[in-house]
Structure formats: C-alpha cells, structure tokens
Amino acid sequence: MSKDNPVTARIRAARENADPGVLAALDDLVGFAETRDAGRLLDGLALSRIAPPGHRARPLRVAVVGTFTAENVAPLLRVELVRAGIDPTVLVTGFDQLMTQLTDPDSELARFGPDVTLCLLHDGALMPMTWDPTELAGLADLAGSRLSALAGAVAEFGSRSAGAVVLNTVALPRGERRKVVGFAERARLGALWRDLNVRLLGLADTSPSVHVLDLEALLTDHDAALRDERLYRFASMAWTPGVEREYVREAAALCRAVAGRARKLVVVDLDNTLWGGVLGDDGPHGIEVGGRYPGNCFTELQRALVALRRQGVLLAVCSKNEPALVEQVLATHPELTVQPEDFVTTVANWGRKDENIRQIVASLNLGLDSVVFVDDSSFECALVREQLPEVAVVQVAGDPSGHALAVLEPGLFATLATTATDRDRTALYQARARREEFAASMSSPADYLASLGLRVTVSEADEYSLPRLVQLGLRTNQFNLNPRAHTEADTLAYAADPDRLLLGVEVEDRFGREGVVSAVWLRTGAEWTVTNMVMSCRVFSRGVEHAVLADLAERAAASGVSALHALYRPGERNRAASGLLTGFQPVDEHEGATRYRVAVADVPPAPAWIELCRKEQTAHV
Amino acid sequence: MSASAQLNELVAAVLAVPVTSVTDEDGPATLPEWTSLRHLELVVTLEEAYGVSFAFEEVRSVPTVGALRAVLATKGCAR
Structure with missing residues (x-):
C-alpha cells in the first residue's frame, strides 16, 4: 500500500497554490486514516483554495461536545461537510465537559454560537464507572436521574442558543453485557438499557431543535466493534474509528438538513434501473419487476422511490425510450409499484440526458444542486457527472438487490422533519404543470x-x-x-x-x-x-x-x-x-x-x- | 517506495507535518506535534496499514521512529 496519498498531498499543496480540483477529489478518500488526515489539513484552509470558481458553500458552525474523547469526529465531519457543499467552522471542546458546556452561559460552547451542537454520548453518560450490571434494582432510577439532568441541560442551552442540539442513543458495551451470566438477567438488562434509549429518543419530542441520532440502531449494520478496549482504557476513547465514521455520516446528513442542502428531486432511468431488462427489446411483458428475484429487487427500488415521494422528494423519469411505450407501461403494467402520478414529469426521448435534466430542472424552477440522478449506464453517469457536476449521481450497478439502498444514501434527502406540504408536493407540482398549459x-x-x-x-x-x-x-x-x-x-x-x-x-x-x-x-x-x-x-x-x-x-x-x-x-x-x-x-x-x-x-x-x-x-x- | 520511507510518511501524515521533518531519531521528545493522543492515532494507523495488532504496553513508550520500526520488525513487518 502507498501512504503517499494523492488527495492529502494535493490539499497540502493547495495551501501554497490554489487547486480548484481538490473539492471533487475528496470523493476519492476511502480509508479512515487518510480521510482523517485530509480533514485535519482542511482545518483553517479557505474553501476558495480548493473549490472551482463560483462554488457556493453554505457556512455552518458545528460544535462537538462529548462525554468521552472522540478526536477523529471533527476532521471526519469536516471532510463530509465540505463534500456536501458546506463551509464548516468546527469547535471541539475538552473531554467530558458536556454538562458544563451546555449549562454555563459563558462557556466556550455558548460563546461559539453553534448552528449545530453534537453532544456525543457513551455509556458513561448514563451510568457511573462503578455501576454493577448484575444489580438492576435502582439502576433505572440512577440512569433516569442522569437522563433528566441531561435533558435539563439541553433545555437550558436551548433557551439561550438558537442552534440544533444533537444527542444519540447509546450502545451497551459487551464488557458490561457479559458480566451478567444468567440469560434471564441478561434479557432484563437488555430491556432496561433499551428503555433508557427509548427515553433518550423521546427527548427529540421535547423541542423542535433537539434531535436524537439512533446510533445503537446504526451500529447493527456496522461490522466493527463498538469499542477498542485499549483506546478506551488508555485514553477514554469510547468509540472505535469505525463507529466514529458511522456517527459522522449520520451527523453530516443532519447538518446538511440544517443547512438546507438536502436534495429535492430524483431523476431516474427506466431500463435496468426502475425495472430489469430493456423495454424496447424485451417488450412490456418481458421486463423484470415484482415476483421473484430479480424482479423483487426492482420492486424494492420502486418502494424506496414512492417512500421518498411521500416525504416531499419529487420523482422524474429520464429514459432513452419510445415515449408512447413508456406511457403505456407506466399506466398499465400490473407489477409496477410506482404509478404515473408519482412522477412530476416523464421524459422519454433519444436526446442527451444532461440536456433533459437541465430542462426538467428549469421546468420545476429548481437548482441542479437539488438533483439526484439514478442510472445503470456508466456512459450516462459519466456524462452527467462531467456536464452537471452539481448533480449527485447514483450509478446502480452490480446485483440489483443493492439498488434501493444505494438510492437511500443517508446524506442525500435528509430533512429535519417532514410536513403536510411535503406529502402533497408532487400533486402541487402537477397542478403547476396544468396551470402552465392553461396559461399557454x-x-x-x-x-x-x-x-x-x-x-x-x-x-x-x-x-x-x-x-x-x-x-x-x-x-x-x-x-x-x-x-x-x-x-x-x-x-x-x-x-x-x-x-x-x-x-x-x-x-x-x-x-x-x-x-x-x-x-x-x-x-x-x-x-x-x-x-x-x-x-x-x-x-x-x-x-x-x-x-x-x-x-x-x-x-x-x-x-x-x-x-x-x-x-x-x-x-x-x-x-x-x-x-x-x-x-x-x-x-x-x-x-x-x-x-x-x-x-x-x-x-x-x-x-x-x-x-x-x-x-x-x-x-x- | 522503500518500507523505511513508508513508515516516515505514515508518521508525518498522522502528525500533519512535512515528511522531511521526520527522521528515525525523531519522537515525542523532538516533535511537539507528537502528543500522547497523536501517538495513539499513530498506533491505530499502523495497525490499519500493516495489518497487525499491538498491545499498548509494547508501544506506549516507544521513544523514536527507529524504535517503532524495531517493534514492527518483531511483528514480521518490513523494516
């Protein structure tokens, strides 16, 4: 392996000579260490030195306040936010200062004036170091009073600060779980712990500016350990680097939502994307959708799109196909989950997709930076990336069972809360189209x-x-x-x-x-x-x-x-x-x-x- | 790139200093950037890079890059 990482080397060089290609190159960062190093190098570097001219980044002040040491969260977050079109200023306060930072009106945190405050919680936030997981009597009360204190501190901070406050659910470290040898008692411990997390999640309902990331649930899809005992015992680092990354992805998605950077429109291809096969070759009855594998994978993608549509994301079709045939299939194919009225517009022609996307966006009065383009073709994806760099491109490739998850990438559509208007948005835009016909x-x-x-x-x-x-x-x-x-x-x-x-x-x-x-x-x-x-x-x-x-x-x-x-x-x-x-x-x-x-x-x-x-x-x- | 240059580059990347300022004689005593937290990160980074695992006792008080190289050699890593 090479450590002469080209991206970090370019960031370093950009301190001397501006390099507008670095921003796009951040997408090439893969490993944990190189991403962290890049995030450190980005600290204090003006975005104008690494972004193309005209790049509009939204400033955002983010504070990281933890009950433990999480050194890598700030640099990882910086990379994610810069990639998402945000110009972050990040404050990291000292180890285990959460309560004082929140409650002292003159704390470092209060003076910083954050738009978003990430309160990183580990089990030590809920339980004292000396707790005994085999003695459950009284534990609920103990943890409950700690939670109440936390809720009080968050509310007090909220009364003085305008920003969003972000908490997280807490996973029970295996060392504590294994101390309990009886399966009956272990189940009780699990129930008690889940109850604490339910109460944490409930804090999101106490104020619209309080948000709770369900980290415990996120970690069920994470393949590394919660904790590296060496790092924890030696330096109070309660999360492994892998957990820090998972957390940062979710926190960055929330920051995008706060900054109003969520995507609003999915432009989706048809053949081998919305369904399997090629309509023009296989015919309406030959395309794969519904039923068994692989048709059920395409149904799953359609369910994902309909769920997005119900929450206010607009859907549009952009396909190289015969328009009459497309219209017929969308209206009549019995296995389709998506219906014609789910789409705000359906574009089927033989023109260039970048041009089609431009027209769709113009007709909806949206910006290109609100678009997600979903297609299976390397050619189309490369064309759109090249011609419309503001568009987020999701290439659905490989096994179709992964397509739905690829589209549901957490950072793309995250919003703080959905509203009644979101649920009706597609109909509103369709009415707008009828209005325009009427105007003509x-x-x-x-x-x-x-x-x-x-x-x-x-x-x-x-x-x-x-x-x-x-x-x-x-x-x-x-x-x-x-x-x-x-x-x-x-x-x-x-x-x-x-x-x-x-x-x-x-x-x-x-x-x-x-x-x-x-x-x-x-x-x-x-x-x-x-x-x-x-x-x-x-x-x-x-x-x-x-x-x-x-x-x-x-x-x-x-x-x-x-x-x-x-x-x-x-x-x-x-x-x-x-x-x-x-x-x-x-x-x-x-x-x-x-x-x-x-x-x-x-x-x-x-x-x-x-x-x-x-x-x-x-x-x- | 030689293995020797690679270790120096890993150290330089973690400390966020130019690779030219990291020699085998350098360590926490000579580089102010080499704090105890950075030391831990270096350990984790080396584990990722070389596919090895350290007991912290082995590497807690390693005084120089050269000494770190020696510990890596005992793990069968290129020196």
Missing part, C-alpha cells in the same frame, strides 16, 4: 392571472403551520429577502414572542390549494420591520408578494403604525426577492443587511386579480 391557452398574461381566481390568506403562525414555516425559512433560496437571517429556533421564537410576528401565507386558485408557500418574519413596535420574507418558487410571477405587502400595510395601519421597514441582503441567488421592494427607499445598513422603508400609506393595494382573505385566528387546543 390564454391570450395574454393579464387574462391568465385574472382567470386563475387567486386567493391569498395571510395568518399568524399556529401549531399546524409552524413546522412548514420553519422549513420554508431553511430551504428557500431564491425569494429570500435576508438569507440565513433566522434559524429554526429564531423562527420558533418569532411565533412565541409578543413583540414579534410570524406570518404564513396560503395560496389557492382554481387548480387547487398551494398550501403555505410564504413566510414573513416581522418585528412590531412603533415602526414595523420585516426581518425576512421568503416565498416558494412555485408561486412566482403571480403578484402574491404584493398581496402580502398590502396585507402587512393593512395590519400596520390597524395598529397605528405609519411606516414599514424591510431588511434585504443581496446574495447570488435571491435577486427575485428584490421585486418586493419596489416603492421602498434604502435607509441604512442594519444587522448586515440594507434597511428599506416605505410609508404605509404609499403601499399599493393587492393586485386586482388577487382576493386577499383573512382567516379567523382560532386558539388551538
């Missing part, structure tokens, strides 16, 4: 808008809309007045605070409900300030933002307020949002953004084609 049949854009029957409802956040508003704040890139102004916890604070207002906007037209598509963060007082507004690209170009502004002006006037301010921070992708500020005047620089002002009396009424509705605010029990 109209003689002018004005006729079109007038005939849509648009109804816009602006209302204060309630427990039903809140998760969706949080999500809109995190994942909207284009119409976003003040990108990254509000974390999840900020948004929750806006909803709860009497001096601030969080508004949700619902849009409906003759084709159906769009659901909650826009959010407004507002500081109230003598003059109101819109600290951010976001709007889904699904409802662009319909004047919805002007209706929202008119609604804000009405609310302000009713409260005796004479001027509205809005904070706008121009970025690379959010130019769409500046259209809202027509009629506003720039005032000054404020909190890193430009503050604009308009007199309430000067705000025009809602566009004539929009009916502005008010919802009775009801107290939800």
Whole structure:
C-alpha cells in the first residue's frame, strides 16, 4: 500500500497554490486514516483554495461536545461537510465537559454560537464507572436521574442558543453485557438499557431543535466493534474509528438538513434501473419487476422511490425510450409499484440526458444542486457527472438487490422533519404543470392571472403551520429577502414572542390549494420591520408578494403604525426577492443587511386579480 | 517506495507535518506535534496499514521512529 496519498498531498499543496480540483477529489478518500488526515489539513484552509470558481458553500458552525474523547469526529465531519457543499467552522471542546458546556452561559460552547451542537454520548453518560450490571434494582432510577439532568441541560442551552442540539442513543458495551451470566438477567438488562434509549429518543419530542441520532440502531449494520478496549482504557476513547465514521455520516446528513442542502428531486432511468431488462427489446411483458428475484429487487427500488415521494422528494423519469411505450407501461403494467402520478414529469426521448435534466430542472424552477440522478449506464453517469457536476449521481450497478439502498444514501434527502406540504408536493407540482398549459391557452398574461381566481390568506403562525414555516425559512433560496437571517429556533421564537410576528401565507386558485408557500418574519413596535420574507418558487410571477405587502400595510395601519421597514441582503441567488421592494427607499445598513422603508400609506393595494382573505385566528387546543 | 520511507510518511501524515521533518531519531521528545493522543492515532494507523495488532504496553513508550520500526520488525513487518 502507498501512504503517499494523492488527495492529502494535493490539499497540502493547495495551501501554497490554489487547486480548484481538490473539492471533487475528496470523493476519492476511502480509508479512515487518510480521510482523517485530509480533514485535519482542511482545518483553517479557505474553501476558495480548493473549490472551482463560483462554488457556493453554505457556512455552518458545528460544535462537538462529548462525554468521552472522540478526536477523529471533527476532521471526519469536516471532510463530509465540505463534500456536501458546506463551509464548516468546527469547535471541539475538552473531554467530558458536556454538562458544563451546555449549562454555563459563558462557556466556550455558548460563546461559539453553534448552528449545530453534537453532544456525543457513551455509556458513561448514563451510568457511573462503578455501576454493577448484575444489580438492576435502582439502576433505572440512577440512569433516569442522569437522563433528566441531561435533558435539563439541553433545555437550558436551548433557551439561550438558537442552534440544533444533537444527542444519540447509546450502545451497551459487551464488557458490561457479559458480566451478567444468567440469560434471564441478561434479557432484563437488555430491556432496561433499551428503555433508557427509548427515553433518550423521546427527548427529540421535547423541542423542535433537539434531535436524537439512533446510533445503537446504526451500529447493527456496522461490522466493527463498538469499542477498542485499549483506546478506551488508555485514553477514554469510547468509540472505535469505525463507529466514529458511522456517527459522522449520520451527523453530516443532519447538518446538511440544517443547512438546507438536502436534495429535492430524483431523476431516474427506466431500463435496468426502475425495472430489469430493456423495454424496447424485451417488450412490456418481458421486463423484470415484482415476483421473484430479480424482479423483487426492482420492486424494492420502486418502494424506496414512492417512500421518498411521500416525504416531499419529487420523482422524474429520464429514459432513452419510445415515449408512447413508456406511457403505456407506466399506466398499465400490473407489477409496477410506482404509478404515473408519482412522477412530476416523464421524459422519454433519444436526446442527451444532461440536456433533459437541465430542462426538467428549469421546468420545476429548481437548482441542479437539488438533483439526484439514478442510472445503470456508466456512459450516462459519466456524462452527467462531467456536464452537471452539481448533480449527485447514483450509478446502480452490480446485483440489483443493492439498488434501493444505494438510492437511500443517508446524506442525500435528509430533512429535519417532514410536513403536510411535503406529502402533497408532487400533486402541487402537477397542478403547476396544468396551470402552465392553461396559461399557454390564454391570450395574454393579464387574462391568465385574472382567470386563475387567486386567493391569498395571510395568518399568524399556529401549531399546524409552524413546522412548514420553519422549513420554508431553511430551504428557500431564491425569494429570500435576508438569507440565513433566522434559524429554526429564531423562527420558533418569532411565533412565541409578543413583540414579534410570524406570518404564513396560503395560496389557492382554481387548480387547487398551494398550501403555505410564504413566510414573513416581522418585528412590531412603533415602526414595523420585516426581518425576512421568503416565498416558494412555485408561486412566482403571480403578484402574491404584493398581496402580502398590502396585507402587512393593512395590519400596520390597524395598529397605528405609519411606516414599514424591510431588511434585504443581496446574495447570488435571491435577486427575485428584490421585486418586493419596489416603492421602498434604502435607509441604512442594519444587522448586515440594507434597511428599506416605505410609508404605509404609499403601499399599493393587492393586485386586482388577487382576493386577499383573512382567516379567523382560532386558539388551538 | 522503500518500507523505511513508508513508515516516515505514515508518521508525518498522522502528525500533519512535512515528511522531511521526520527522521528515525525523531519522537515525542523532538516533535511537539507528537502528543500522547497523536501517538495513539499513530498506533491505530499502523495497525490499519500493516495489518497487525499491538498491545499498548509494547508501544506506549516507544521513544523514536527507529524504535517503532524495531517493534514492527518483531511483528514480521518490513523494516
């Protein structure tokens, strides 16, 4: 084996001379040691030295706070995050400082101001060193009081910090399990331990910003030991490097979700991908799907895709095939799990796939960096990698039984929580396509808008809309007045605070409900300030933002307020949002953004084609 | 690459120092980067690289790269 690792050597060299190819080369890191070394070398190195020009990385502050020594987590995490389009700043606090770091308002952790705090837990977090696994009486109480203390510390930290806090379930080391020789007692110990983990998992329900990674479950698919006794006894390292890697993969997926970097669209090939065989050669009855192996493997992939679709991921077909035949098979083949309506669009032609993907993405108003491309062909995969480097390519090769898991790679689609809008997303996009057909049949854009029957409802956040508003704040890139102004916890604070207002906007037209598509963060007082507004690209170009502004002006006037301010921070992708500020005047620089002002009396009424509705605010029990 | 150069490179990679600054005479006493934690990582890295397993007693207080090479030789690894 060679230790002259080309990737780490290139990172080292990039400190002297920028090398824009290094970012892509990080995908070639395989071994544990070389990945860790690369992560160390990346520390403090500006991403502009290793990424191609125009690479947009999302900054993210991540703290690693453990109840044991986990030296490799930070460098491994750095590599994963940089690969995922994130520019991380990582803080690692000293060994076994979790409780003080969380509870001291002036701790290193508190001063760091993390977006994500990874609280690494091992069995020592739940049990004292001297516990006796053969004496279960009282153990549940002991561990329970430790858990309560942990929950209290997490809640206290959450009251001061806006970021996500990440805990994990804890595996019972075999040394403890084996101390118990009776199988009956061992089963009881197992039950007690699982109960502790259930309580840990339950902490995720205490606050939307608390997350619990189920590490114990992850390790059932991991082939190495939980613990290297030498490392543990000598240096309090409770996890082997392999466990650190498993943890980091999962934590990185969560960080992606926090940073709004989750993929939103799967573009999937048909022949030898969605089903076995080649439709054009084998015919509709010759393709393999359903029944026994290998057809059941393709069914499993379809089940995975449908599950993703139900959680808000869009599906599109891109296949070199006869369109009429594809349409027929998707509509009529009795063994298919996917149905035609699962796909937001079906593209079957003989054109280049990179061009087809560009068109699909443009028609859905998404970015190429939200796409996952799934295909069996080395040629197509290489073409898309080459032409569209932002697209994540999953080549399904080898035994088809592995295809579903390849698509369900944890980092790709992770999201913090799914919402009602996610479940309906495909239907929403399909309605959008019908709307566009309808628009094409109209003689002018004005006729079109007038005939849509648009109804816009602006209302204060309630427990039903809140998760969706949080999500809109995190994942909207284009119409976003003040990108990254509000974390999840900020948004929750806006909803709860009497001096601030969080508004949700619902849009409906003759084709159906769009659901909650826009959010407004507002500081109230003598003059109101819109600290951010976001709007889904699904409802662009319909004047919805002007209706929202008119609604804000009405609310302000009713409260005796004479001027509205809005904070706008121009970025690379959010130019769409500046259209809202027509009629506003720039005032000054404020909190890193430009503050604009308009007199309430000067705000025009809602566009004539929009009916502005008010919802009775009801107290939800 | 000779086996001798390879050990030096492994050490340099773990300590994140240029390979030119690691000689057989260097060890925790001469390289400030060679902390006790890095020492442990070096042990784990060598195990991965050479497919061997150490008792920590054997390698806990190895003073130099040269001495580490000698321990590896007792395990039948290229020296």
